[in-house]
Amino acid sequence: MEKLHILAIAVHPDDVELGVAGTLIKHAKKGQKVGIVDLTMGELGTRGTPQLRLQEAQDAAQVMGLTVRENLGMADGFFRNDEEHQRKLIVYIRKYRPEIVIANALADRHPDHGRAGKLISDACFLAGLRKIETTYEGEPQQAWRPKRVYHMIQDRMHEPSFIVDISDEFDQKMEAIKSYKSQFHDPSSDEPITYIATEGFLQQIMYRDSLMGKRIGVKYAEGFVSENAVGVKSLDELLLPELA
Numbered sequence: 001m002e003k004l005h006i007l008a009i010a011v012h013p014d015d016v017e018l019g020v021a022g023t024l025i026k027h028a029k030k031g032q033k034v035g036i037v038d039l040t041m042g043e044l045g046t047r048g049t050p051q052l053r054l055q056e057a058q059d060a061a062q063v064m065g066l067t068v069r070e071n072l073g074m075a076d077g078f079f080r081n082d083e084e085h086q087r088k089l090i091v092y093i094r095k096y097r098p099e100i101v102i103a104n105a106l107a108d109r110h111p112d113h114g115r116a117g118k119l120i121s122d123a124c125f126l127a128g129l130r131k132i133e134t135t136y137e138g139e140p141q142q143a144w145r146p147k148r149v150y151h152m153i154q155d156r157m158h159e160p161s162f163i164v165d166i167s168d169e170f171d172q173k174m175e176a177i178k179s180y181k182s183q184f185h186d187p188s189s190d191e192p193i194t195y196i197a198t199e200g201f202l203q204q205i206m207y208r209d210s211l212m213g214k215r216i217g218v219k220y221a222e223g224f225v226s227e228n229a230v231g232v233k234s235l236d237e238l239l240l241p242e243l244a
Contacts (some may be wrong), residue, residue: 002067005032007098007146009089011116012042012076013057014180018205019152020102021064021173022166023222028065029169035068036061037092039116040076047191048182060179063172068096077112081119089123091134094141101146106225109155117151121227124149150224157208160223161230163216170209170220177202 006027008016016024016036028034038057041050048056054071061069072088079085093101103120104113126132128145135141153160166173178184182191185199195201206220213221232238 002033002035002096004035004067004096004098006034006100006102007037007093007096008035008102008152009037009039009092009116009120010104010152011039011074011079011112012045013038013053013071014042014060014177014183015104015113015154016102016152017060017064017173017177017180019105019154020222020224021060021176022169022209022220023102023164023224024066025064025169025172025176026164026166028067033067034064035066035096035098036070037089037096038069038071039074039079039089039119040112041071041073042076044076045183046194047189047197048180052182053180056180056182060176063176063179079112079115079119081115081122085119086123086126087132087134089119090127090132091136091141093124093127093146094134094144095136097144099147101149102224103149103151105151105154105156105158106227107156107158113154121149121151148226150226153208153212153223153225158223158225160212160215161226163212163221163223165213165216165218165221166209167213167219167221170206173209174202174206177205 010016042053043050104117106117107114130143209220212223
């Protein structure tokens with residue numbers, strides 16, 4: 001089974017791309033194994049179809065250089081942070097044994113995001129408990145708890161715990177986002193206009209990443225929120241090479 005360095009888990013296909021694709025691309029370029037688990041197919045979305053969303057997600061995965069991408073088929077809008085859903089997610093955390101998990105924001109404009117953020121955080125903790133028994137393809141799994149769980153910043157701005165420079169990865173991030181042709185602005189489409197399909201929405205993503213970059217003196221960056229304090233071995237680890 002492929003062990004991943006980073007596993008991003010999010011409720012809708014395209015959540016990860018809009019939030020933290022640059023960071024995933026950065027780590028994939030370093031040769032580290034990076035993957036995504038989407039909880040739902042986004043079937044309640046106004047535009048496109050679940051089947052089309054799945055194909056777009058795989059197209060985006062190719063752009064980002066992912067090792068793996070899976071979809072758990074939970075019910076869009078109606079999943080819950082309960083034992084059934086936690087156990088289902090625990091199986092995949094134990095399957096891929098990531099060192100780092102990146103999750104949805106804990107509070108956001110879309111109620112699915114906050115609910116998923118808490119589900120993912122809880123499942124990561126529970127996955128480390130040996131007395132919770134799970135199997136994958138008929139084989140018992142070993143307990144595994146990721147070393148770190150970080151939450152992406154999505155529609156609402158939150159004060160980041162730390163910020164990652166994605167200046168070199170930003171264009172590739174936007175290419176991954178644009179893999180979701182059904183979801184974003186297309187003047188030739190006759191589907192209804194939604195919040196994310198307005199003409200200026202992708203510009204807002206650029207502005208957000210630009211403003212985050214400004215805070216650390218780079219062109220583009222992505223912010224993360226950690227529920228626990230982030231530690232470093234020395235102050236030197238906080239120096240960006242170009243600013244050192």
